[in-house]
Structures are given as C-alpha cells and as structure tokens.
Amino acid sequence: MRVLKGALLFLVVCILGGCWDRMEINDLAFVTGTALDVQEDGSLFCTLQIAIPGSKEGSGGGGKGDSGSFYLISAKGNNGNEIHQALQKKSSRQLFYSHRSVVFISERLARQGINKALLDVFTHDPRNRLKTYMMIVKGGDARQILELNYPLKQVPLEVVNEMQRTGDEVAVTLRDFFIANQSEGIQPVVGVLELGDHLTDKKEQIFKAEGTGILKDLKLIGLLDEKETLSLMWLMNNLKYGRISTPLPEDQGKIGIMLNHTTSKIVTHADKNAVRFNVMLEGTGTVEENNSSLDVSDSAQMAMIKQAVENSVRKQVEQLLLKLQKKYKADSVGFGQEVYKSNPGKWKTLKKEWDAQFQNASITVDVDLTVNGAGMVHSTLQHE
Structure with missing residues (x-):
C-alpha cells in the first residue's frame, strides 16, 4: 500500500509540475x-x-x-x-x-x-x-x-x-x-x-x-519554359489546369483552350533488347478565346478545332520528349519507373544502361481531347 501511495504521489507531482523539457513559444x-x-x-x-x-x-x-x-x-x-x-x-x-x-x-x-x-x-x-x-x-x-x-x-x-x-x-x-x-x-x-x-x-x-x-x-x-512545363506535368499526370493557344490550319486564326481535367497513361512494350512506350493523353477543355472565323456552335467546325488542338498538344509533347532524350538525357517523366513497375525482371537488365536506353527509346504520343465550345459567346464577335 505504501508503494502504491508513493507511486501515486510521484505521478501527481509530475502532472502538476508540467513538462520539464517543454519550449515556451516566447523562446x-x-x-x-x-x-x-x-x-x-x-x-x-x-x-x-x-x-x-x-x-x-x-x-x-x-x-x-x-x-x-x-x-x-x-x-x-x-x-x-x-x-x-x-x-x-x-x-x-x-x-x-x-x-x-x-x-x-x-x-x-x-x-x-x-x-x-x-x-x-x-x-x-x-x-x-x-x-x-x-x-x-x-x-x-x-x-x-x-x-x-x-x-x-x-x-x-x-x-x-x-x-x-x-x-x-x-x-x-x-x-x-x-x-x-x-x-x-x-x-x-x-x-x-x-x-x-x-x-x-x-x-x-x-x-x-x-x-x-x-x-x-x-x-x-x-x-x-512554361509550355514545356505544362507538357511535363501532363505527362506525369500532375496537371490540374492549363491554357493552350493553338494556331488553326490555313491561317484561320487562333483558338484559346482552358484545360480543366487531364489524365496521362504510359504503356510499356518490352522487346528483347529495348523497350517502347506509348503515351496516351486525355483531357477536357473549353474554348475561352476564338480569334478565328470559325463558329464554335457548329459541330463540324468544332471537330476541326478539336483536331487542331490535339495536333498542337502532340507536337508540343513530342518536342519536350526529344529535348529530354537528346539534349538533357534525363528521364524526368519516369519511363524507367514504368518499366520497373510493369516488368521488374526487364528493369534489372536495363537499369545500369538506362541512360543510353532512354536516349534511344521509341515513344509515341496519342492525344484525345473533349473540347466544349459553349460559353457566354458561342462564336467570334467577328463572325457573320
């Protein structure tokens, strides 16, 4: 009983005494x-x-x-x-x-x-x-x-x-x-x-x-730069929002798109001596600026806009990948990581020479966008 009372007394003293090693905010x-x-x-x-x-x-x-x-x-x-x-x-x-x-x-x-x-x-x-x-x-x-x-x-x-x-x-x-x-x-x-x-x-x-x-x-x-950063973030599946300005074919003007949802998927194909990659980019966007004679409320003309934007994105992403592969020789996207996840055995054989493999890897890019044209103004103010 005395031992129990002593233990309780010690506990009470510790509680009432506070934390001996605490740091005051004023310090x-x-x-x-x-x-x-x-x-x-x-x-x-x-x-x-x-x-x-x-x-x-x-x-x-x-x-x-x-x-x-x-x-x-x-x-x-x-x-x-x-x-x-x-x-x-x-x-x-x-x-x-x-x-x-x-x-x-x-x-x-x-x-x-x-x-x-x-x-x-x-x-x-x-x-x-x-x-x-x-x-x-x-x-x-x-x-x-x-x-x-x-x-x-x-x-x-x-x-x-x-x-x-x-x-x-x-x-x-x-x-x-x-x-x-x-x-x-x-x-x-x-x-x-x-x-x-x-x-x-x-x-x-x-x-x-x-x-x-x-x-x-x-x-x-x-x-x-900013455009290359947008492409990189899209490739890494980290892009939340983004703006794209796309020139239309035959000097028809430019279209401004606001991306509000994007996804990315990298598919790996392992061959005997190398690997190939297929990048699939998807996204949803809205026409925010129409400096052309096209009517965004017309489905046929919206299809032209969609194709032009997809081609512009594909070209922009391919240019970034070429820069990473040939100029910087750095796998910043994580293609090697995709090999490691999908085929760990293949990665073991490629790991030590991945710098050289990445520089020469075949990477194809597919883009599929859903572009909405409805807004406060359905077409350009210059459209007749």
Whole structure:
C-alpha cells in the first residue's frame, strides 16, 4: 500500500509540475523561409527569414533591415551543422523550422550540385518539415527572393499559395524530391522562380514562376519554359489546369483552350533488347478565346478545332520528349519507373544502361481531347 501511495504521489507531482523539457513559444524564432547560395570559395551561404512576433501578416516586407513582418539573418559555412551553429548564435531565440514554407536554392548552387545542401541538412534533422516546398531561383542569388519588399504577404507564403492555386506549376516538396531521388527510373524536377523586372523600386518588387528545373545526379542541367512545363506535368499526370493557344490550319486564326481535367497513361512494350512506350493523353477543355472565323456552335467546325488542338498538344509533347532524350538525357517523366513497375525482371537488365536506353527509346504520343465550345459567346464577335 505504501508503494502504491508513493507511486501515486510521484505521478501527481509530475502532472502538476508540467513538462520539464517543454519550449515556451516566447523562446522560439519561427523560420518561414530559407535561401541557399554558394560563395566564390565554394562555401554555402544560408539566409533565414524569421517572423517578427506580434507583427500583422501582410504589413509589408522587412528585407535588408526594414521594419515589417520579418527580419533576415545569414551565415556561411561548409556544412549544415556549421551553418546552423553560426545562425543560432545570431538569434536570441531557438530557431524553429516547423513553420518554414519554402527552401530557395540559387541556380548557381543547383548547377554545382545540391546534395551537400539538402540531403544531409534536411534528412537527418527531425526539426525540418518534409512538406516544405523547394524552388530554384533563376539567375542572381536565392537570398534576393527573401529580401523582396513584396507588397502582399511574406514571399515564402505567397510562393506556396501561388503554386497551390494555379495547378499548372511544378510544386515539389522536400518529401517529393527525396522520394523521386531514391526511386527507380526517374530523375527529380524542381520548380523555378525568377526575380521581377523592377528591383530598384521597392513598391514594384515582384517574383514570377519561370518553369521547371531538370536535374540529373542531383545537379541542375537545364530549364524548361512554361509550355514545356505544362507538357511535363501532363505527362506525369500532375496537371490540374492549363491554357493552350493553338494556331488553326490555313491561317484561320487562333483558338484559346482552358484545360480543366487531364489524365496521362504510359504503356510499356518490352522487346528483347529495348523497350517502347506509348503515351496516351486525355483531357477536357473549353474554348475561352476564338480569334478565328470559325463558329464554335457548329459541330463540324468544332471537330476541326478539336483536331487542331490535339495536333498542337502532340507536337508540343513530342518536342519536350526529344529535348529530354537528346539534349538533357534525363528521364524526368519516369519511363524507367514504368518499366520497373510493369516488368521488374526487364528493369534489372536495363537499369545500369538506362541512360543510353532512354536516349534511344521509341515513344509515341496519342492525344484525345473533349473540347466544349459553349460559353457566354458561342462564336467570334467577328463572325457573320
């Protein structure tokens, strides 16, 4: 009985005493964004954007020491632990990364290789949030993104909101990147941002999405533009929405289509010495702009529009595949992964030489679209 009473008393003391190792919110510095650059001597330069306690979200930027909703601290080093230690010494509060939205990586660092910047720093430390997005900053330094005096909210939050809203931009989290990097038969891709055109005027400082970064062996080897990014996302079955502008044959004008539903399927055909692929793209879209003499309410003319759009999409996708195969030599879509899934035995024989096999693989593309023409205006205003 005495033992039981003693145990109960100890339990009561522990409960009333609270958690001895808890961290008070007033002792934390909430990191909202990270920028990684590389110095001339090859060392890493890391910049953190930290929310100012009690500031109103969207009250303005605080880059370069300006008053606002955040402030920046920076440090350089040769590895993650060294940088984190230097950053922590610059903060009177414990750095807390669970609210971080985006990790920005400069194009220069990405082209040199991001393995030392990411794999060790972000995989072994449990304080890092794997749902954090990662983006490559085209040209300039990544820290310039965090320094922007953006007129709305903090830049990292706006980047995430933009990627989640549009549905036609590559949105890759740390978790997505690590899975792709460790998976069979696919190379990871990363979204790309670029600084705006008015960096000298603080009231007009902006950023814009600028396509996709193609990586191979954890090094950036090329960039895709917006049209190529749309094709890539469609191939990977990740496209939610998209806009296509299609020229009609015989100089009849152009048609603008808004895609609101797309699917992709890759069928693998294994031969003795190689593999062939058939890509089947399907989608549903609506005519949003008709700069031609065609009447979208006429079924025969809508059939012409449908065929023209399908041919345009097929040509655009084939050009992207040719670029991936011959120029970048990177299987960013995951054709090798399809071989691995459908025929693991065949993949074992192809895995070591997949780079060469992918460059010469036969890939055919079929497109089947459902195009709706009904809208506020059934045909062009110029139609008579």
